[in-house]
Amino acid sequence: MAKLPRALLVAASLCAVIGSYFSGSDFAANLIIWVAINVLMTASFRFVLLIGELNFAMAGFVGIGAYAGGIATTMYHLPLALALLLGAAAAGLISLVVGFVTLRAKGAYFLLVSFAFTEVLRLIYSKVDVIGGNSGMIGIFPPAYLARFYPAIVVLVVLFFLFVLYRMERSDFGKILVAIRNNDDLVQTVGIDVHLTKVWCLGIASFVTGICGALLAHANNVISPGDFSFLVAVYTLAYLKVGGESHILGAVLGAIVLTLLAQYALGFGAYEHIFYGAAIVIGVLLLPDGLFGLAQRMLSGRRWPEGSGS
Amino acid sequence: MEPEILLKVEGLTRHFGGLAAVSDLNFEVRRGEILGLIGPNGAGKSTTFNVISGFHKPTAGKVYFVGEDITGRNPARISRKGLVRTFQHGSLLREMTVYDNMLVATISLMRTRPERDRRVRETAEMLHLSDQLHELVGNLPHGLQRMVSIAIAFSRRSRLLCLDEPLTGLNQIEVASALAIFRRIRDEFGSTILLVEHNMKAVMEICDRIVVLDHGVFLAQGRPIEISQNEAVISAYLGKRK
Numbered sequence: 319m320a321k322l323p324r325a326l327l328v329a330a331s332l333c334a335v336i337g338s339y340f341s342g343s344d345f346a347a348n349l350i351i352w353v354a355i356n357v358l359m360t361a362s363f364r365f366v367l368l369i370g371e372l373n374f375a376m377a378g379f380v381g382i383g384a385y386a387g388g389i390a391t392t393m394y395h396l397p398l399a400l401a402l403l404l405g406a407a408a409a410g411l412i413s414l415v416v417g418f419v420t421l422r423a424k425g426a427y428f429l430l431v432s433f434a435f436t437e438v439l440r441l442i443y444s445k446v447d448v449i450g451g452n453s454g455m456i457g458i459f460p461p462a463y464l465a466r467f468y469p470a471i472v473v474l475v476v477l478f479f480l481f482v483l484y485r486m487e488r489s490d491f492g493k494i495l496v497a498i499r500n501n502d503d504l505v506q507t508v509g510i511d512v513h514l515t516k517v518w519c520l521g522i523a524s525f526v527t528g529i530c531g532a533l534l535a536h537a538n539n540v541i542s543p544g545d546f547s548f549l550v551a552v553y554t555l556a557y558l559k560v561g562g563e564s565h566i567l568g569a570v571l572g573a574i575v576l577t578l579l580a581q582y583a584l585g586f587g588a589y590e591h592i593f594y595g596a597a598i599v600i601g602v603l604l605l606p607d608g609l610f611g612l613a614q615r616m617l618s619g620r621r622w623p624e625g626s627g628s
Numbered sequence: 629m630e631p632e633i634l635l636k637v638e639g640l641t642r643h644f645g646g647l648a649a650v651s652d653l654n655f656e657v658r659r660g661e662i663l664g665l666i667g668p669n670g671a672g673k674s675t676t677f678n679v680i681s682g683f684h685k686p687t688a689g690k691v692y693f694v695g696e697d698i699t700g701r702n703p704a705r706i707s708r709k710g711l712v713r714t715f716q717h718g719s720l721l722r723e724m725t726v727y728d729n730m731l732v733a734t735i736s737l738m739r740t741r742p743e744r745d746r747r748v749r750e751t752a753e754m755l756h757l758s759d760q761l762h763e764l765v766g767n768l769p770h771g772l773q774r775m776v777s778i779a780i781a782f783s784r785r786s787r788l789l790c791l792d793e794p795l796t797g798l799n800q801i802e803v804a805s806a807l808a809i810f811r812r813i814r815d816e817f818g819s820t821i822l823l824v825e826h827n828m829k830a831v832m833e834i835c836d837r838i839v840v841l842d843h844g845v846f847l848a849q850g851r852p853i854e855i856s857q858n859e860a861v862i863s864a865y866l867g868k869r870k
Contacts, residue, residue: 488733488740490731500721507713507715508780508784509708512704
């Protein structure tokens, strides 16, 4: 990757923060929040994909983060920062236990187990009355004096954790993760405990996912079990496929573009899901390595092959 | 001076369902030697490797490494004790660069990036991979890929290197250069090598001693010249002489 985009990234981040502070309408503010949260969710989904696993439990951990954050705010009246941290910690800690048990499975098996985890959690929320059962939890607000800044806070938190995930991927730990995806037996033979490394990978990703959940709860003010079905993971997969998997910026691009486009899909009513399905199909068929790959080819000035028309 | 025993395999048995892949195998590897483990296809060589390196648990028997019982330990722990193995079919991280392949191998060994970096560059120098450090392994020709898998194992400077058919598919020049590297690894770094290989010419040329398996059973052991004249070994490979 060229070094050029760094200045561009800083500028874009600044614009996002400042823009979200001055966003006039409620709708614009909410849109910025949704986009930002989806960006971070996609990045954390991609983090587990570094070890080669499609983590559908991600939707479940968003829920854990949301409910933990919601409980902290509505029942214990804790400060916002603490509520976010509790959401992240709850998701992170539970994921360590869940990962320790389930990450013995790989590929399609892990996908199914993680899918089941998400759906089981959804059923549990709906049966527990303390957290509102089927009708969910209400009144999860950021403190009034922060409400004006909330979009900017979300964007800042998201940017911070994007940076953390990016640094981790580039570190030697990140190289181990990619190595595990390539050949986990080989990684064992060079003295690395593959299972524990995978558990940590899921733990880190889920900590970040938990933050997303807590941010989401305070943005929507209402959460219910239906918000955390496996579809959340399917959407995230769509963002990633459209944006491109090879770089964290692909996750960012995909989430931004699709979340904005999906505002039109809302008008389709029950057919909304077709939009995401189509996005995955088009992304996979027409965009090798997604929008990020496309941008990379355009920036590096590579021409289309000779004879392929204008 | 009697050479110290580095690896000792005692009564090793491994069944897969009703099939005895290896039964009651005994042999030892002495410090500083190159020991060949040979036998016709299906003799149990790879199974022996898998049990020694911790990928399979033995049905019965013990494996001792530097006097310590390592039977049934997990592969990562065995590797950290100083026993590293390669795989018959590609011990490679294909989507990663040659540099990163070796870097990953040094992580559990060294704390800091500079140390790891120095080790990777030294290893690459010795295995003639310095010019390919930033190439993706999947894009390299077969001969270089074989070198990279040896480089991964060797970058740990382990006491014992277990190489599973490292010469497969190499041409004569590449075989010669690989053998020269094995000798340097042994002579300059004091590593011991346990070699599974089908290239008999190379095995006879480089090994100090050879252990022969057939159908999971110990058949013979001795110096290359003894093995090449051993009646039992010849009939295992070529069939009985009438």
